[in-house]
Amino acid sequence: MLNVKLEPRTWPGRSNAVATEHLSAGSLIMSCEALATILLPPEKGRRCDFCHTLPRRLQKCSGCASYFYCSTICQELQWQAHHKKVCKRFGKYTSSMAFQALAPHEKLDALLLSHLIAHLDSGVGAINDTLSSITSLLPGPVDPASLPIVYSSSRLSESVLKDIYSRFGNNNFVLHSHLTTFGHGVFPLASRYFNHSCLPNAAAKYVLSPFKQPTMEVVALREIASEEEVCLPYLDPALLQSRQQIFQLSYGFECRCSSCIFFENVGPIPDPPTLQAEREDLALRLMQFMKATPRDGLTLTTNSTSFPPDLLAVFHETFITYLSETFTNASHDGRYPTAIHFGQVLLALYRLIYPPNYPQLGMHLLEMAKTYWNRIISENVDTTVEQVKSECRVHLDEAKAILHVLGSEGDEEGPLTEITTLERLLTDT
Numbered sequence: 001m002l003n004v005k006l007e008p009r010t011w012p013g014r015s016n017a018v019a020t021e022h023l024s025a026g027s028l029i030m031s032c033e034a035l036a037t038i039l040l041p042p043e044k045g046r047r048c049d050f051c052h053t054l055p056r057r058l059q060k061c062s063g064c065a066s067y068f069y070c071s072t073i074c075q076e077l078q079w080q081a082h083h084k085k086v087c088k089r090f091g092k093y094t095s096s097m098a099f100q101a102l103a104p105h106e107k108l109d110a111l112l113l114s115h116l117i118a119h120l121d122s123g124v125g126a127i128n129d130t131l132s133s134i135t136s137l138l139p140g141p142v143d144p145a146s147l148p149i150v151y152s153s154s155r156l157s158e159s160v161l162k163d164i165y166s167r168f169g170n171n172n173f174v175l176h177s178h179l180t181t182f183g184h185g186v187f188p189l190a191s192r193y194f195n196h197s198c199l200p201n202a203a204a205k206y207v208l209s210p211f212k213q214p215t216m217e218v219v220a221l222r223e224i225a226s227e228e229e230v231c232l233p234y235l236d237p238a239l240l241q242s243r244q245q246i247f248q249l250s251y252g253f254e255c256r257c258s259s260c261i262f263f264e265n266v267g268p269i270p271d272p273p274t275l276q277a278e279r280e281d282l283a284l285r286l287m288q289f290m291k292a293t294p295r296d297g298l299t300l301t302t303n304s305t306s307f308p309p310d311l312l313a314v315f316h317e318t319f320i321t322y323l324s325e326t327f328t329n330a331s332h333d334g335r336y337p338t339a340i341h342f343g344q345v346l347l348a349l350y351r352l353i354y355p356p357n358y359p360q361l362g363m364h365l366l367e368m369a370k371t372y373w374n375r376i377i378s379e380n381v382d383t384t385v386e387q388v389k390s391e392c393r394v395h396l397d398e399a400k401a402i403l404h405v406l407g408s409e410g411d412e413e414g415p416l417t418e419i420t421t422l423e424r425l426l427t428d429t
């Protein structure tokens with residue numbers, strides 16, 4: 001499935017992926033299977049090391065006792081793909097001083113690289129085609145220091161290994177289920193096509209099914225015109241202060257999307273106040289501004305009318321973290337009115353930062369709907385129950401509209417199931 005083609009681009013980045021036809025929101029743009037993946041350490045022993053599903057029981061590799069499978073089929077598939085090359089050396093290598101000295105992200109890269117090299121060396125598929133699908137990708141901006149690996153290839157020279165590794169930082173993908181990261185993966189086809197935008201018109205999701213490596217699906221978040229560039233987010237666009245630095249250091253480009261130009265034009269984001277009362281005042285003034293601003297086209301871009309300079313501190317990453325932590329903690333502690341207040345301020349910020357239908361926006365709307373529901377069932381709000389219910393419904397409807405664009409992803413029982421359950425509860429009461 002491929003609804004994009006490559007076109008040379010006139011500014012840095014080599015090429016653009018443009019839509020080959022008009023695409024509606026929710027359309028599948030590309031589907032591609034992983035070449036190699038690795039689970040994050042907390043997911044080891046929880047998910048199958050091959051298909052990454054969450055089975056009730058896992059069987060351990062009797063050789064290394066460090067890889068876990070949902071079935072003998074997955075075990076055999078991974079054995080053929082790379083594990084037969086890795087298994088015997090795994091324990092010795094991961095307990096070695098060289099491995100232990102690596103930072104957590106380097107350990108993950110070292111293991112992913114080992115899977116990939118062992119896969120190439122196992123002779124599964126045409127090695128030259130697979131290798132060139134990786135080495136034809138753009139290298140990252142800095143040459144990596146040499147990296148110790150589990151499996152030293154007998155077929156690939158040291159310089160080829162370095163060539164592969166130099167593509168890791170700016171091409172690999174974070175695997176997630178319901179927007180929670182569980183691993184990293186190599187998907188050369190998607191890497192070759194999609195550039196970054198902080199206002200992306202598409203997003204990647206992962207399909208997990210037994211006996212298969214995860215599949216990435218790239219989905220249109222809104223209507224995309226024929227010949228329009230299709231972009232993915234390389235990181236959370238809400239990292240407003242650090243994102244340009246990350247693009248420079250890890251990807252070697254300066255983002256010139258409409259959101260980045262807007263924030264460049266308004267100048268540096270001021271520090272938010274430290275006093276609680278002043279923070280709350282800032283949040284209140286943001287809400288007043290939002291009430292007076294039409295809902296459509298809220299996302300800040302070069303076309304946006306001026307944003308009040310005295311409110312710019314709301315975009316400070318520490319202020320967003322403060323709102324998000326206060327919302328989560330208050331929800332968990334059952335302080336629902338507080339959670340709803342902070343959740344609304346966070347929602348206002350997300351509407352300004354993210355493009356329409358952005359999955360994080362949908363997830364936050366669902367969390368808000370759940371918070372309204374919890375308020376209904378846990379408090380004596382008889383006099384206002386209809387009003388709280390109606391707020392719950394409004395947030396749920398918007399969450400549903402957004403999250404249905406992306407569709408189901410990752411593990412079973414995700415947000416779409418939660419939406420159906422909450423809808424039923426609302427109808428039944």
Ligand SMILES: C[S@@+](CC[C@H](N)C(=O)[O-])C[C@H]1O[C@@H](n2cnc3c(N)ncnc32)[C@H](O)[C@@H]1O
Nearest residue numbers: 012013014015138170191192194195196251253
């Ligand atoms: C995963 S690749 C994307 C595909 C790439 N355009 C190609 O031709 O192979 C990532 C690299 O593309 C370039 N790139 C991605 N997004 C960009 C952007 N918005 N502006 C400039 N360059 C970008 C950077 O060189 C980055 O390291």
